[in-house]
Amino acid sequence: MFSLRSASLLVPSARRASTRSAVAHSRLSSTVAKARGLTLPSFSMQNKVCLVTGAARGLGNEFCRAFVESGCTSLAIVDLKEEEAKRAADELKAEFEGNGHIDKGSLNIMGIACDVSSEVSVQKAFKEATTEFGRIDSVVASAGIVENYSAFDYPFDRIKRLYDINVHGAFFTAREAARRMIPDGGGSIVLVASMSAQVVNVPQPQTPYNASKAAVRHMASSLAVEWAKKNVRVNTLSPGYMLTKLTRTILEHDQELKRTWEALTPMGRMGDPEDLKGAVIFLASDASKFVTGSEVRVDGGYCVI
Incomplete structure (x- = not known):
């Protein structure tokens, strides 16, 4: 039987529940407010030593910027010419x-x-x-070249040079990185491939380049398995068509090619180098600590269709 006394006992209980709910909501709101403008700590590159090849310009230089913006203060910019590498380092620091x-x-x-x-x-x-930093935590193998020759016209010496840089260079870089990471407990290696590892680009002929990037992608998967228990992660970052300074210069004289590439990309545009920052930080940081042997494509949907 429902009594006045039992009803009166429910009121304070309801009030207490309401109060607890209000306090919980207040605490949640406070936590959200404090978190605004921040990100997950695992994405931070603070206290990590990073090395990027092909980093004096282009996408490699963009990766270096992303590392510094994410907290990295110890960075090696590696490129073919010492003068250009040092100048890029000085410019980035300044x-x-x-x-x-x-x-x-x-x-x-x-x-x-x-x-x-x-x-x-x-x-x-x-x-x-x-010798300078004592260790290396994250390495990006970004050095690479591309040339457009038909298969019949491609000079052998240029094919060999392309494979030496794109394939052998990626392997040498990954191997030296792992040799140093394993004794220190592990690290992250990112090999820069291309969407060309999966598709045949048109209309430009570039068979050796496409094959070299397919080799890099599978190389990353193979090394990932080989070094997995050593806590060295190896992943692939595959960009689509990116508007680097060099690409912009080339397309200024071939607007039709630019329109073709844009039309073939579902998002209807070419990528900005900054579009790669989030992906490279994810792969290089602890945010991807259970990710290895994977490929992250940043191509505006090109490979989907």
Whole structure:
């Protein structure tokens, strides 16, 4: 039988529940407010030593910017010519320390000369970087070239050079990185391939390039399995058509080609190099600590259709 007394007992209980709910909501709102403008700590590159090949310009240089923007203060910019690598390092340091967001003298960015097609040169570059920083946590193998010749007209010496840089260079870089990461407990290696590893680009002829990037993609998968229990992760980043400074210069004289590439891309545009920042940070950081042997395509949907 429902009594006045039992009904009166329910009121304080309901009030307490309502109060607890209000407090919980207040705490949640406070937590959300504090989290605004922040991201998951696992995406941070703070206290990590990073090395990027082919980094004096183009996509490699964009990856370096992404690392610094994500908290990296120890970075090796590796490229073919020492002068260009050091200049890129100085420019990057001056830009970030000069914008007021990073204290002057807090960035240690070094430029290193390296011909990635030479195993000895790659070994020397890694020795120089580890001598300076003591270890290497994240490596991006971004050095690569592309040329457009028909299969019948492609000179053999240029085919060999392309494979030496794109394939052998990626392998030498990954191997030297792993040799240093394993004793230190692991690390992340990102091999830059291309959507060309999966599709045949048109209308430009580039068979050796496409094959080289397919080799890089499978190389990453194979190394990922080989080094998985050593806590060295190896993944592939595959860009689509990107509007780098070089590409912009080329397309200025061939607007029809630009329109063709845009029309073939479901998103209707070419990518901006900045579109790759999130993907490379994900793969290089602890945010992807259970991801290895994977490929992240950033191609505006090109490979979907």
